[in-house]
Amino acid sequence: MYAQAFFVAVFGLAAIGFGVVVFRTSSMVRSALALLFSQTAVGCMFLAMQTEFLGVLQIMMMATEMSIMAIFMVMFMMDPGGMGGMDMTHQKRFSIGAGVVAAGVAIVVAFWADWGPVTAEAPDAAMQTRALGMELLGRSMLIFETAGITILTAMIAATAVAIPVQTTANIADKEDTE
Amino acid sequence: MNFVIVLLALLGSVWLLAVVEGWTTTGRLRPAAPLLSGLAHLGRESIVPRTPDRVFFETAPVLLLIVAVLGAAVLPLAPTLVIADLATGALFINAALAYVLVALIMAGWGPNGAYAMIGGWRFLGQLIAYAMLIVMPITAVAMRAESLVTTVIVGSQDGLWNIVYQPLGFVLFFIAAMALAFRAPFDLPTAPGELGGGVDAEYTGVRLGVLRLARLTLVITLASATTVFYLGGWHGPLLPPWAWSLIKTLAVAVSMLLAGRYLPRIREADLMRWCWTLGIPLALLNIIVVGLLVLVVP
Numbered sequence: 001m002y003a004q005a006f007f008v009a010v011f012g013l014a015a016i017g018f019g020v021v022v023f024r025t026s027s028m029v030r031s032a033l034a035l036l037f038s039q040t041a042v043g044c045m046f047l048a049m050q051t052e053f054l055g056v057l058q059i060m061m062m063a064t065e066m067s068i069m070a071i072f073m074v075m076f077m078m079d080p081g082g083m084g085g086m087d088m089t090h091q092k093r094f095s096i097g098a099g100v101v102a103a104g105v106a107i108v109v110a111f112w113a114d115w116g117p118v119t120a121e122a123p124d125a126a127m128q129t130r131a132l133g134m135e136l137l138g139r140s141m142l143i144f145e146t147a148g149i150t151i152l153t154a155m156i157a158a159t160a161v162a163i164p165v166q167t168t169a170n171i172a173d174k175e176d177t178e
Numbered sequence: 179m180n181f182v183i184v185l186l187a188l189l190g191s192v193w194l195l196a197v198v199e200g201w202t203t204t205g206r207l208r209p210a211a212p213l214l215s216g217l218a219h220l221g222r223e224s225i226v227p228r229t230p231d232r233v234f235f236e237t238a239p240v241l242l243l244i245v246a247v248l249g250a251a252v253l254p255l256a257p258t259l260v261i262a263d264l265a266t267g268a269l270f271i272n273a274a275l276a277y278v279l280v281a282l283i284m285a286g287w288g289p290n291g292a293y294a295m296i297g298g299w300r301f302l303g304q305l306i307a308y309a310m311l312i313v314m315p316i317t318a319v320a321m322r323a324e325s326l327v328t329t330v331i332v333g334s335q336d337g338l339w340n341i342v343y344q345p346l347g348f349v350l351f352f353i354a355a356m357a358l359a360f361r362a363p364f365d366l367p368t369a370p371g372e373l374g375g376g377v378d379a380e381y382t383g384v385r386l387g388v389l390r391l392a393r394l395t396l397v398i399t400l401a402s403a404t405t406v407f408y409l410g411g412w413h414g415p416l417l418p419p420w421a422w423s424l425i426k427t428l429a430v431a432v433s434m435l436l437a438g439r440y441l442p443r444i445r446e447a448d449l450m451r452w453c454w455t456l457g458i459p460l461a462l463l464n465i466i467v468v469g470l471l472v473l474v475v476p
Contacts, residue, residue: 027231031285036280056266060273064305067279071302081290083229125265128327 007048015041023089024083032070036062052125053132180414181261187424192394192439195431202439216387224383234288238377239385242281242392245376248274249399253406254329256306256419267328268320271403272313274421275358279305281365282360282377285389291382295311297376301367304357307453314461315347318468319407339410343471346464348459351406355400355434357449359393362438366446401430412449 018038022031039062046055078088089095123131136144164170192453196212213271226235252267279301286298296445321336322343341348352375357364368376381389383391405411412419414426444452 029234029283030231033234033280033284052264053266053269056264056269056273060269060276063280064309067283067305070283071299110429126325126327129265163384167182 004048004050008045011041011048013042015039015045026079026086026088028073028077028080028082029070030082032073034071036066039066050122050125051128052130058094179219181432181454183259184261184472185247187255187420188247188395188398191398191424191428191431192246192391193472194236194428195394195398198432202435214444216391219387219390220384222383224385225380227291227380230290230380231288234284235380236288236385238281238285238288239381239388239392241277241284242456243313243395245277245281246313246392250395250402251400253327253402254411255423256285256412257329262362263327263329263376266326268316268326268331268407271313271328272316275312278358281392284379285377286367289382293374293379295379296444297369297373297379297399299359300369300376300446302359302448304364304366307450308354308357308367310322310458311350311356311453311461314458314465315344315351315354315376315409318344318347318461318465321468324472326333328406331404332413333451336413339413340408341410344464344468347468348404350461350464351407352434354457355404355439359397359400359434361397361434363441363443364449365438365470366390366449367441369443371390397434401434402427404438428467 015038016043018034021034022038025031025034040059041054043058043062046052046058049055074080077088078084078087082088121130189282193212197207200211201207226232230343249271251261252264252270254263257436269280283300284300286295286301288294323331325331325334335343359371360367366376367373373379378386378389402423403425409425409426409430412423414422417425
């Protein structure tokens, strides 16, 4: 019990620490990978709380997601390496205020919410995986399928928008520039 | 105890693979060569490039080695010879190997060199190509075993190995595993002769030694995963279970080497096109076929 609390606390602090690094660095790749390791630490918190499947899934998903985010940040920022001394932050006062308010709300909810009875003994990992599968393919199936199809539609739409349309006008333009 | 045995088996396999690799490239069988070359790496100067991202530069080789070992930790050599028999083993290996990408991006970005950076980002494109072909065949394997536990997956192949039960999945997984291990013909992030070593380019001395060790360990881990998922793991006549696991793993690793020697390097765009237009439909077909087999055949 104490060991569990200790590891949850350690990984929680690591998650916050890496979260701070995200905003303290000017390098876009460092920032993205710091966010990745913050999320990995959250995955480790899941593991420490005996939710094996969720923990492993979190650790797996974040690696690719954050790496892909890193390349987009490198592509779109003017100073991706952070070596040009550009200030990457903006709206400082508003963001500090929003951060403090959000943290306050989270703390109030954590302490005052009725969390119900705490499960004394977590079911073993294989049972959890089974229960999760039943949930995803049963009651929650419609929600997840709707979300999945929506994201897929958005991806196809975004790709379609990004492909340049061949019209007689822009073919003529191209020939002019050549 | 299991930890030490599996680690020694991993090291031994890496050594054998390095010897075979040397044998196929130089034509001479020199058992001491990997050890000598490792010692030589220790003795050489390990240069740090100008204005590097020091944290990434130092972390990348070590991270690559750690994820390769972590991946091997859930793969059983024998029914009880496994470091961690996790309830989510087949998912865990994916999670561990996802960090190969993170290590290569770090190795690419860290040294502040053009070739290295191109190599690192190239691997990101390579991941977009191979990732689904790792996960979807494993899904079909887990469907047959009705479990994500690696020892149960091997147990499910008692009598009929998955290479026979789902050959399509095996072919896709084998190709994707080679792409994940960035072996030729998928060695786009290093691309000797074209990118001047890519992510390897700026590493020297002991850091390069760790990077090379990590790459070979990654190949062994993936060969071991192929063995566990498709070649019946420890199943086999006469010899003890662990011996079968090792023989199969080495056979897969060597076949990966051989395939790489006789095939030209594939272009990034071609790899992505083939994986998405042909690979993923085939992987879906594999899932459907296995699903039907699981439901229909008792």
